[in-house]
Amino acid sequence: MGPGTLRVSVHDDAVRGQAWGPGADWLLDRLPELLGAADDPSAFVPRHRLLAFTHHRLPGLRLLRTGLVLESLIPSILEQKVTTGEAYRAWRLLVRKYGEPAPGPAPERMAVMPAPRTWALIPSWEWHRAGVDDKRASTVLRAVRVAARMEEAARMSPEEARARLELVSGIGPWTSAETVQRSHGAVDAVTTGDLHLPGIVGWALAGDRDADDSVMLSLLEPYAGQRHRAVRLILLSGRTPARRAPRMPHGDIGRL
Template identity: 85%
Template sequence: MAGRFAPRPTRTTARGGEVVVPAARPAATAPSAGRVRTYAPDGPLDLGLVLGPLRRGPADPTFRAMPDGSVWRASLTPAGPGTLRVSAYGGAVRGEAWGPGADWLLDRLPEMLGAADDPSAFVPRHRLLAHARHRRPGLRLIRTGLVLESLIPSVLEQKVTTDEAYRAWRLLVRKFGEPAPGPAAGGRLWVMPAPRTWALIPSWEWHRAGVDNKRASTILRAVRVAARLEEAVGMEPREARARLEVVPGIGPWTSAEAVQRSHGAADEVTTGDLHLPGIVGWALAGDRHADDAVMLRLLEPYAGQRHRAARLILLSGAVPARRAPRMPVGDIRGL
């Protein structure tokens, strides 16, 4: 069940949300025809860790990590489509942007890269978390300021394998989105569809992408009130989640996954996940059978920073050995 009812378990989408980004070279900071902004963070910043949660699979058409150490993203901003290229070199971050949404993206570049995040607020109370934080000093929590771009792929990830969800996102964005403005990582980036375009996708195209009627219907309900949902970016994370969960089909798991990215919500831990409670339970108490209640109890010492704590646990690699077959990959296309 979803919405205001108890959620069924699903599974963790981003195992810590890390993307491998090669070290940037000086040539990567050469001027371009796009609009440019330079940002000097007040501490270590790892682009792969900060931007990693935005990538929905290795073939995400809206995200590219390039060999020159740059990360490219295509977004649908309130000002229109925009392409953002980010590279870090010599302690500074260079952002370049193209398209109608370029100024919007550059205005929010520091916030997107965690300028509003306060890693010092996290006080590790377990050796594993202290070690994980020491090994990942560049972790900042991203805040995109865009609700729908995190909500829709999160809905696609409900109760299916990551491969199924990533395939659906890739097919739907490439077929119904639009090419990203500017050079766009060599022309390989796409902007996700606008709300009206999502609403006009025929039922058979959802089927071809492997999206069942329940998830498709949830997305259709969400895009019909897209403006109201985007307003949630100006709310506190808890209030934003409550607004998202008014839409039938959006429950606590989906709302948490969305606001973690749109709001940089340090305390909004994901519940209703198939694996996360067992991972947290194993890492902090040796309990691989922990449920949500046990997970939340173990994370109580990190109140205000529970999402950061859970993410550091995922990044630590302290995962119990698998004892059951992997979740089978479904395919509704032949039904």
């Protein structure tokens, strides 16, 4: 397997995939899972009016599974304790500078994520130029040094994968959950330690904008086995509380 570019289009209700590069065959083989074919939305039983309405409004919502750990893990590390915009900027700058051009007829400046060795060789000033502090940069470097062990987690259950990822210092429950939600399509992996999520879930399900992680998990308990899907439906419903001053940090608390 190597880098590849995948183009997906729909023709007469049929999905068509085209791929280029050394990883083309792998991408086409995994296309069904990349589009959520391994997910089963019918397994979700809504127990709240908002979730029932959103689930009915979005019957085609499926959770994808990429089967790639580092491609979800590194962006999640970059998102620790910063805004989404700052993390996206860092990812964009580093991938464009150190990744190779995407193969095939890809859009201009599209690049493939750098290989683990390339991440390990990025000089400290380039991390700072991208707005990445030493703690997050060091966590990425520790992860890519054991890249093979990280990618092995793709063949584990989500729970086992999270335990494997959290062996790396700087990777805690927040980052491991954000990773397996994408790499594994983990329908029950709840993100804890987030700045806004508990208040969003608390407001949607109980009118409690001051909910913390323990309250959020209690509210999600009826959806055990499908808690991540419940959270996704809440986020897609658009029912969020008004912005308030933050009460807790974002990311992996105490692991940095």
